[in-house]
Amino acid sequence: MDAKQGKKLDFSPILVPLLSILVALAFGGILIFIQGIDPLLAYRVLFTTAFGSFDGIAITLAKATPLILSGLAVAICLRAGLFNIGAQGQLISGALASAWAGYTFVGLPALVHIPLALIFGAFFGALVALVAAVLKAYRGVHEVITTIMLNSIVIALSDYLTSNPFKEPDQPLTRTPKIQDSAQMPDLLGLPLGFFLAIGLSITLWWIMRNTTTGFSIETIGRNKNAGWYAGISVKKTIMLSMLIGGAVAGVAGAVETLSIIGRFEPAFNAGLGFDGITVALLGRANPLGVIPAAILIGGMRASGSTVQFEAGVAPELVDLLLAMILFFVTAPLLARFFKNRKENVAMTSGWSN
């Protein structure tokens, strides 16, 4: 659908997100000013910490890695007209599964162990999504409610598992044992290996969406379910497929975070990554490549939140507030127009029971 609609180049996919970021920063600046702090100082600290040095950029990209993946998990489902708010739960499930695979299997070479743990993450991420996918495809239960409920269920379940059967023995903390060295994902060129994996997955999914019949089915269902059905596309199968891809990618996000950063599973250590995925996906206009710059921006803001508190005295939750406003400004004028172009019916997601 890109580049086909107009004769001249359309810059709005880049301009609108950029503009909404600027407007959100301006509003955030006012709020910081009301607190009696110089907003320019706060923003300077925020952006120089995130993007001002090689080390800073490396940290930013490390933070962006799981966000690229969780953004992809939301974006692919958006393409199919599904709103996957459950990336958080799928991510936690994947993180816990990969941690388990990471500490349980002993004596494997890294070349086997790391992919195995990643597959565990993808599988268990997809497993959580499967519940929502089946209910959506066969019972017509809206995915937004089921995925949110699944988030809470997975959080409680992972808390139970890490404080009982998977708990690190002889430790007061609620956490799993550390993963084996053979499961630890190495760095490449000073950057986490996971970052390249995330970029690779983005490009692969972008290619699939553009060039394969699977991608075409997903796009068609997302634009108009009835037209897709009429054209002989199995709506149920496509819903299942896109939800499962989303779940698996979110699971990989959790696995990468576990295997390269955290090194074990601890409840609440990856809180919010899945929810940031929603902002990333919408900021990246649900485009598998668009999520990459969106994730890097948000990753940078997340990475420097605590420095901003230390040097400018603004609570790190400022980032939450900024992200909420970015989301508001990027979707308010944009999505309305974006989805209006796609079909007559403006509603992208569907009602409760169809």
Next chain:
Amino acid sequence: MKLRTSHYLIFAFLAAFTYFYSKDGLVATSVLYTAIQFALPLALAAMVGVMCERTGVVNIGIEGTMLISAFTAFFAGAILKNTVQGMLVGVFTGAMMGLLLALMAVNWKMDQIIAGVILNILAAGITSFYYRQNYSIPSTLDPIDLPVVGAWPILGPVLSFHGPITYFGIFFILALWFALYKTSWGLRSRAVGEHPSSADTAGVSVIRLRYLNVTAAGAVGGLAGAYLALEAVGIFERGFTAGKGFTALAIMIFGRWNPLGALAAALFFGLTQAVTNQLMIDEVVEIPPQFINMLPYILTIVVLAISAGKVRPPAAEGIPYEKEKS
């Protein structure tokens, strides 16, 4: 007569009550009392959904509306040192959230699910940024000892001694049912939710009615948030509403978009939670606390899986209204 889900629920309720009453009458009444406390915020939040969806606007931002209203209600109450004023601020905040949703969904014709999610994320962002520790409200809203009802056997201690928002909430739900089915406002609202263009032809202003109902619904969501912060617990924490706004949507669907149905469904949810809590306290069953926490979420999914497909939502739900151009 064919047995419906509601009949099974009544049987389950009577069985549970008999079990508790045979063991200890005091415990049985206290379980029912707690059930009402668990049910009320869910029922009120479900009314937000009913009011919006009956006029054709999906509101998935109930969670955020409750969260930010609980926040403003609590901190206004703490700063003004007046719980009642705090409650009013909470209700006002809720109405503003409703207005914002109306602006996005009715005016800008945005995708309503995304508009609702924006409400939730905005609320989470604002409440976590402005959250401060070491604030407290002077007291929670005082419970009311009902004069005659309080003396009734068995039911007295169950129905009496709830807070003012609880009684107002129950009254409101009954009033909403009446208004929705017996007044011209209700007829117009339902018409707008089912077939907006016909309603428009008949002279009903679709846009204005949607604005009015969604904003008023927001105020009800604000009341539900104020209930949590000022009547139920008297504190505020980040992420305080814990998914109740979403459970409320399931309750609305379970109750077939009918205020009384939703009230019954909310009582069922509240009762399940109260009974499970009691079973855990009595150590009848040994359940890890995490599983107790999971219960309402699992119940929500199960209820939706059962009732979806069997119930029919308002026909024009989720579709922005555009006047036909002639």
